[in-house]
Amino acid sequence: MDKLVKICGLSTPDTLDAALSAGADWVGFVRFPKSPRHVSLETGRDLSAQAKGRALRVVLLVDADDSFIQEAVEALDPDLLQLHGHEGPERVAAIRARFGRPVMKAIGIAEAADLSGLAAYAGVADHVLLDAKPPRMPDALPGGNGLSFDWRLLVGLDPRLPFMLSGGLGPGNVTEAIKLTGSKAVDVSSGVEVKPGVKDPDKIEAFVKAARAAFAA
Numbered sequence: 001m002d003k004l005v006k007i008c009g010l011s012t013p014d015t016l017d018a019a020l021s022a023g024a025d026w027v028g029f030v031r032f033p034k035s036p037r038h039v040s041l042e043t044g045r046d047l048s049a050q051a052k053g054r055a056l057r058v059v060l061l062v063d064a065d066d067s068f069i070q071e072a073v074e075a076l077d078p079d080l081l082q083l084h085g086h087e088g089p090e091r092v093a094a095i096r097a098r099f100g101r102p103v104m105k106a107i108g109i110a111e112a113a114d115l116s117g118l119a120a121y122a123g124v125a126d127h128v129l130l131d132a133k134p135p136r137m138p139d140a141l142p143g144g145n146g147l148s149f150d151w152r153l154l155v156g157l158d159p160r161l162p163f164m165l166s167g168g169l170g171p172g173n174v175t176e177a178i179k180l181t182g183s184k185a186v187d188v189s190s191g192v193e194v195k196p197g198v199k200d201p202d203k204i205e206a207f208v209k210a211a212r213a214a215f216a217a
């Protein structure tokens, strides 16, 4: 995987512009109604058009059925689908085949054993996103919680595996995360917000700058 910075959960033209101007490689739009970052099909269509040709456009879905995916694909025309629910390897392969878009499967990490999921998905998903496991609360979101996992679990992981690091990253800790894990790709949502769902252009710029500097070090 090339060195990549993804800003996820963008929901306004101004903050999307901040991400694009800062040089984000990937921008993410959430299609999950329980999320404070969820965008309507209309907003998603407009934001995706704004980003077209400037960054790779990612649509984030959680245990979505085919009709929900279909309407997102038609409206947002994503370059990549991020699957952030309980989609197993067979479902990931089926979505990839049916919708003809590359997929990134998110895996929740809390302990070393959780990394076994990486091998299971590496053959069917184009990318694997390593995120912290969500808190054990009935209403917890499956991601976007601003929680980190123990990055030391990744020490020794084959850096050629197509993984992207996420979970609780921000301008203040992304340097250490890249240094410790050797990850070539990072993703952030909460860490560049002033409150859930409200992105901060200055934090977005600071995150992209810090990640780029850490990649180059």
Ligand SMILES: O=C(O)c1ccccc1N[C@@H]1O[C@H](COP(=O)(O)O)[C@@H](O)[C@H]1O
Pocket: 008, 009, 028, 030, 032, 035, 036, 037, 038, 060, 062, 084, 129, 131, 141, 142, 143, 144, 145, 146, 147, 166, 167, 168, 169, 187, 188, 189, 190, 191
């Ligand atoms: O951002 C959300 O609202 C969200 C909802 C459901 C699933 C995943 C979600 N976000 C993704 O979670 C990770 C980590 O986010 P954070 O930086 O810790 O807030 C990231 O990949 C988001 O894309």
